[in-house]
Amino acid sequence: MLYLRGLALTNKRENMSNTQTSNSAGFKSSRFHIITLAALGIVFGDIGTSPLYALKECFSAEHGIPFTPDSVLGIISMLFWAITIVVSLKYVLFVMRADNNGEGGVLALMALSLRTAKNGSGRAKLLMMLGVFGACMFYGDVVITPAISVLSAVEGLEIATPGLSRYVVPLALVILIALFLIQKHGTTVVGKLFGPVMFVWFLSLGLLGIYNVIKAPEILAAINPYYAFVFMQQHALQAFIVLGSVVLVLTGAEALYADMGHFGIRPIRFAWLFTVMPCLMLNYFGQGANLLTNPSAVQNPFYLMVPDALLLPMVILATAATVIASQAVISGAFSLTSQAILLGFVPRMRILHTSEDERGQIYVPVINWMLLILVVAVVLAFKKSDNLAAAYGVAVTTTMLITTVLAAVVMRTVWKWNPFLVALVISAFFIVDFAFFAANLLKIVDGGWFPLLLGGFAFFLLMTWYSGRMLLRERSKDEGIPLEPFVEGLLAHPPHRVEGTAVFMTGNVGTVPVALLHNLKHNRILHKRVFFLKISIWDVPFVDDDKRLTLKELGSDVYILRTAFGFKETPDVHIVMALASNQFGLEFDVMDTSFFLARDTVIPSKIPGMQLWREKLFAWMYQNAAKPSDFFHIPVNRVVELGTKVEI
Structure with missing residues (x-):
């Protein structure tokens, strides 16, 4: 009897333990999917809205590329392998391993690389300046992203109702001004919609891609890098120039690394590999398939792949997605400024917390109003997303190149990797990054000067503040x-x-x-x-x-x-x-x-x-x-x- 009672008690405990384990596993799984959904809204907004303008810019008449089926296959192949190499291999597989206590971003990478450098040494100063300049170039990205994203979304009105074309710029300005005006109230309530809206957006991208690929399945041959190689061989100069537009599919790749501290590496990797990347790839291939069957769609490959009945809803959804992408980079600017203040590169500023639950949700009034003025000026000066595309790539490729250099230092000095392995990995990434960077230097006259000027000015201010603080500290210590x-x-x-x-x-x-x-x-x-x-x-x-x-x-x-x-x-x-x-x-x-x-x-x-x-x-x-x-x-x-x- 005692044995049976003990056995029953043991079984009861085992069942309770199994139930608790099952409940705990279910809770963790549910939480993981909630975080992954949130990451869709914050991390992938920028790269997720690139289909609106990237392929259109690749086929810009200024590039002089002959419009042929081989050209379409070649450029789609370049897009596919650019995303695969830079985002999936470089960032997701390698760079995201370089976390500073779970945090990512160029400043975190800079801090990691400085750990083995002697304070005050030339190497330490160079690494610090590289990291700070990379952070400053992000401000150029923050100014351009809202402008080009919202403009490219609203330009869908020109396709749906050509008579509304004169309202594109005013409507874009209204949306952007409203976005900056609500920053002081926080995004806690609206932010809960970001993930679901972006999930619908990516799902729509994937379905549109499938719908068009079915019409011309031969576009799937572009997965073969042979088409990219042949295109670059036959049109060497044009292919080099078009690299400056191909890089537009990578805008926002840095966000995967920078936002790692908010969501963790697993949810970001999972969201990228199983939702974002497949949907983006399908959409780009769908745009290419539509160009094969309908060459006139080259004037706006994204909106002209959408069935007429769905065009207006797609404009509304695209506008919502671009607003979310803009919100993400604005919040990123606030976060980066806060980090820079605490690291001693930016003067102390008034920082307001907009959420009682999330300590990362902050509002920096000075930065908000400066960004608003610059974004409005950019929209009024450039007027079209096509004109802004030239300015966009320079900021992105500069940060990508700096990330590669700092990652090489971390791999060698912090992780203690074999020098040969570091040279092999980094050389491959550096060649790709430098090719994109060099191609975008050709656009400096056409607008690429703007992010360089903005980033350079911010870098000068940050280094002046840092040097001045060091002088004050020395005077205090000496006297x-x-x-x-x-x-x-x-x-x-x-x-x-x-x-x-x-x-x-x-x-x-x-x-x-x-x-x-x-x-x-x-x-x-x-x-x-x-x-x-x-x-x-x-x-x-x-x-x-x-x-x-x-x-x-x-x-x-x-x-x-x-x-x-x-x-x-x-x-x-x-x-x-x-x-x-x-x-x-x-x-x-x-x-x-x-x-x-x-x-x-x-x-x-x-x-x-x-x-x-x-x-x-x-x-x-x-x-x-x-x-x-x-x-x-x-x-x-x-x-x-x-x-x-x-x-x-």
Whole structure:
């Protein structure tokens, strides 16, 4: 009887365990598919809307390509292998392995490559400048993507109702302006629709492709790279020029890597391999098949492959897809700016969180309005998606090339791969990337100058800010008083000590904060508890709470408190105080705590440093940066700012 009761209990436990395991597996599977659906809406919007304009631009009359069935097969073959080599092999198989604690993107790749480089060395500076320039070129992409995507979608009205052609630009402007105006309200509600809408979009792309391929199945022969090779051999010059348009099918490929931290590598790979890539390939082959049966469709291969009854719904769906693609790159610009601020390349800016649940949803007002002005100017200047295509490729190929170079450094120095294997893999990718880059250099006069100018200007500003901050740090270190001997002498003969806690924000715990010197000079007091707080930003996206704080007591309730945040986190003194209370038993009463900050006034001078005009620019940027109290979320009524002048 006892045996049977024990057996029954064992079976019951096993059944419960199996049920829990099954439920857990089902939950994980359900969550995986939800994340994958969300990734469709955020990650693949840019590359997913390329069919609207990519093939049309490849057959532009300016390229001088004779319109023949062999040309169609050759160009479709080039598109197929460009996507396969660059996206599926380079990014999905290799580059996405280079994650910085789960995060991707050119700045994360830069941080990885710098781990084995000596600080201040020429190699470190070169890698840093490459990463920063790649990030700056992304801003050119952010300006062009909304303009070309929305214009190309709305241009479908010209096909559906030719009389509406004069309304294309005004309607595109209305959509874009509305998109930027809603940014401050966040995208939490609308964002839930992004995944389903993009799934319908990709499904429509695939079905349209199948519908047209059935009419001319011979287009499937373009899978054979022989057709691309023959086309490039017979039309060498035109083929090289058309490479600058073929690259348009790759716009947004960098997003697979950059958004890896939001969704994880598996959902992105799964969405690409089983939804996005097949649907894109089917659509491009469908456009090619339609060109074989209907050569006049070359004026707009995408919309002229759509049955007449579905044309207007397709215009509406395409517009929705391009708005989602635009939203994704705008959000990417906010995220990149936040990371650049924390890494010390951009002045502090006001950052608003638009969601209580998702800490990654942020809004940067300055960036939003600057992008709006630039996007509107681009639409008014270029007017047609065809004209913008020339500008688009330069930004994309520059970032792709930089990613390849940094990936090579990571493969060799971080992963310790065999040099021969690194050379073999990277050479193949570099040749392809450089071919696309060189082809797009031919378009500089036709509009390619715009992203280069924009990226170059952003790079100049970022490096000026970074160099200026380094000069300030050097001046503070050279002219500063060593902290610990000063505190030891101060405590030996202390001034009058008053109740409460004083927190002196400092960028260097080795020297005495200027705010403390001013406080002692003017007020002649010292609080009962004193903290020298240094907030550091590490080159990892997130920092675990158990590694965030370190504390050192200098005696008589005087402490050095160091705290670290990742470059994707928001520095917040409330988090620091809560952790200090939990980990060290240091209770903080906000209403009994004063935060002392030095408000520096930068004075350009002829002291060796930057050129005087760059120092003046840095001084202007420094004075107009957001206040540290706002940036670190310090209660306004608890802040004491003490001014000082610093010559650089």
